Amino acid sequence: MAEIQIKGVAKSFGSYTALHDINLTIQDQEFVVLLGASGCGKTTLLRIVAGLETATTGEVWIGGKRVDHLPPKDRGIAMVFQNYAVFPHLTVFENIGFGLRMKKLPNDEVKRRVERTAGLMHIEQLLGRYSGELSGGQRQRVAVARALAMEPDVILMDEPLSNLDALLRMEMRAELKGVLAESNTTAIYVTHDQVEAMSMADRISVMHQGRIVQAASPIEVYRNPAAEFVAGFIGNPPMNFLPATPQGGGRWAVAGQVLDGPQTPKALKFAIRPEDLRLADHGLQAVAKVIEPLGAHLLVTCDVNGALFRAVLDSDLSVKPGDTLTLAPQSDRIRWFDPETTRAVA
Ligand SMILES: Nc1ncnc2c1ncn2[C@@H]1O[C@H](COP(=O)(O)OP(=O)(O)OP(=O)(O)O)[C@@H](O)[C@H]1O
Ligand SMILES: [Mg+2]
Numbered sequence: 538m539a540e541i542q543i544k545g546v547a548k549s550f551g552s553y554t555a556l557h558d559i560n561l562t563i564q565d566q567e568f569v570v571l572l573g574a575s576g577c578g579k580t581t582l583l584r585i586v587a588g589l590e591t592a593t594t595g596e597v598w599i600g601g602k603r604v605d606h607l608p609p610k611d612r613g614i615a616m617v618f619q620n621y622a623v624f625p626h627l628t629v630f631e632n633i634g635f636g637l638r639m640k641k642l643p644n645d646e647v648k649r650r651v652e653r654t655a656g657l658m659h660i661e662q663l664l665g666r667y668s669g670e671l672s673g674g675q676r677q678r679v680a681v682a683r684a685l686a687m688e689p690d691v692i693l694m695d696e697p698l699s700n701l702d703a704l705l706r707m708e709m710r711a712e713l714k715g716v717l718a719e720s721n722t723t724a725i726y727v728t729h730d731q732v733e734a735m736s737m738a739d740r741i742s743v744m745h746q747g748r749i750v751q752a753a754s755p756i757e758v759y760r761n762p763a764a765e766f767v768a769g770f771i772g773n774p775p776m777n778f779l780p781a782t783p784q785g786g787g788r789w790a791v792a793g794q795v796l797d798g799p800q801t802p803k804a805l806k807f808a809i810r811p812e813d814l815r816l817a818d819h820g821l822q823a824v825a826k827v828i829e830p831l832g833a834h835l836l837v838t839c840d841v842n843g844a845l846f847r848a849v850l851d852s853d854l855s856v857k858p859g860d861t862l863t864l865a866p867q868s869d870r871i872r873w874f875d876p877e878t879t880r881a882v883a
Pocket of ligand 2: 580619695
């Protein structure tokens, strides 16, 4: 059992606060992704769990045991670093087997595990090469294989696929997900790639400026973002926003249209995903500005009442800059945010 509990963790570097009161429980065998923009504190939080950084306040528990006073080697974890430190003067085989040798495992067990994890990461043909001779993407896969070979209860991975090309990255993310699910490992995985987060995670923890804004399943984060930041970060392209003025009785004026919404007297923001808009006879009047054919669909960037607005439409649609489109938002997909608190309003 390797549940991870992060309790009230904060971290300051001098006068700068990198993490504010982080509370997160990762269930045994759960795969949690920390997602957020550069500098939001992902690596710092992972290093605190690993024991490579000390929290200013707060506690870390692994498998029901408080570990924040323990050195990294006594926490039962393996970590893949953002800068994937591998030993250049060792072969790929010896790099992957390094931790196993330290644990004094028998040679045939080392060989079995090294070959298995190298195969998973598609680097079995490189086992005899010196790691200093490898490309960045190959070295990164050596680092992942080395962590997997330890068969740890907990694995912490910091952008482990960032140096791979798009195709290999897509293949590796599926493999990694499969391997970790099979091996009953509890995982925290850091990325700023939302597609990777959506596709791999049991739960996504969205971070912003040193805080967790929402921790929920990928579909929940996508459908019901808890805050404007999440709505504007998740999705490609992210949600559209427009100011909404209350008309009374749960009716709202949005860019000249009247829509049903929450019962509250204060002004809100209307939000809709670009893929939840349809061409219709009645709806928002949008002037097309930029048309991007993306193969499977057409991405149209428009102007709605002076606001930037994007719609994902059928790729067969014939539209040119300057055309006016009437876009109807799918009513059950409309979301509302309070501009003061930036939180979602039910
Ligand atoms: N040792 C340090 N001393 C001072 N500030 C630091 C230190 N380590 C991190 N920081 C600051 O803390 C903040 C969070 O850094 P962190 O490395 O956790 O970000 P991140 O979310 O991993 O970003 P990225 O996606 O770019 O890797 C940043 O503003 C960073 O400059
Ligand atoms: Mg980082």
